[in-house]
Amino acid sequence: MTKPRHASTRTTTRTTGQFVRTTSGSRSLERGLSLLRAFRLGTGVLTNAELAARTALPRPTVSRLTRSLVDAGFLVYDLDEQGYRLGVVVQSLALAHRSSQSALDLALPLMRGLAEGRRINVGLAIADQTDMVYLDSVRWSRMGLFRRLVPGSRIPIAITSLGRAHLAGLTATERTALLARLAPEYGADWRRVAASIRQSSAQIKRMGYCWAEWQAGSVAIATPMRDPGGQRYALNISLPTYEAAAEPLATEHGALLMALAGDIHARWREAWS
Known part of the structure; x- marks a missing residue:
């Protein structure tokens, strides 16, 4: 047989x-x-x-x-x-990694155009273990001068819009495994954090993006992305809240974020075709 x-x-x-x-x-x-x-x-x-x-x-x-x-x-x-x-070999590896990011090279001009036009911060990140790592970001300071967040900067997955957008883009099995890994980091506070993650997931299902205020004085909006090669990303917009409420700002800028994501996807599809 x-x-x-x-x-x-x-x-x-x-x-x-x-x-x-x-x-x-x-x-x-x-x-x-x-x-x-x-x-x-x-x-x-x-x-x-x-x-x-x-x-x-x-x-x-x-x-x-x-x-x-x-x-x-x-x-x-x-x-x-x-x-x-x-x-010093680590710096060489970082340079080799950056030079291989063709998806980022295609996205950056579009990200920069939105950041300059609306005076907001726009970033693209990838997950690494329990953090999101910025591939690059165009930043608009309160003094009106552009500054670049250092590529490689890390922020936590569980409490940021970038991280929650990444979670929303995973398969159910992948998401369950990552949540199990995140839970011990937050101890008794995990129930509250997990509830916020579920809320963000519902926002993404409804609107395509979620928002979070993990740093005082600013709100960040993010959406999951995936290039034609299968690599997952999260794209975000962040801006100061000043005296304004965060939710109206998130709603106002959500359409901008989704339009930007659509433009980037179109550029990626064209380049991969």
């Missing part, structure tokens, strides 16, 4: 749009990469103790991993501060 042939994991990946492999990963590599993730904007040098605290890894494990990362050039040991800083 002939055994049924199963689709290869590469075929499954192509047909489902989700990465699938049956081979096991490297736990040591995952732990080493978690040390690199511990470095965030504003972090210069971290000791083994600080890395252990940030990653919840045992100190002996951290010591072995930092030794390997120094040998490979991903970390450099600072003799004066007696800790580790990122190696």
Whole structure:
């Protein structure tokens, strides 16, 4: 009797749009990469103790991993501060990543045009674990001068419109898994946060976008996006509230956001065709 042939994991990946492999990963590599993730904007040098605290890894494990990362050039040991800083290879990787973002290159002129025309902030972000990471953003300051939010800046998924837009764009299985990962970060406050996430999901189903006030004095509106290659994004507009109520501002600018998303999608489809 002939055994049924199963689709290869590469075929499954192509047909489902989700990465699938049956081979096991490297736990040591995952732990080493978690040390690199511990470095965030504003972090210069971290000791083994600080890395252990940030990653919840045992100190002996951290010591072995930092030794390997120094040998490979991903970390450099600072003799004066007696800790580790990122190696220059990380900057090369960041540059390589940015140069590969053709979708961002196509979107930026449209984002800039709206930001300049309406004096608002427009950004495009991708999820990374429990954060959203800005690929780029055109910012309008209160003094009327443009400034660019540093690409790579991170904001939390659970309490921001960008993050909630990302959640809305996931499959039910993916969303459930991410929510389970987010819940421990908020402890007893999770019930309130989860209710706000459900409210944002309902907004997106009804209007295509959601809004949130996670920073005092401003409101942010976001919508999920996906390029023809399958990469998920979240696009947002943010602006100061001053003395105005947030909800009317969100409603007023929601149509602008959705029009911008439509223009970007059209440009992406044209480029991919």
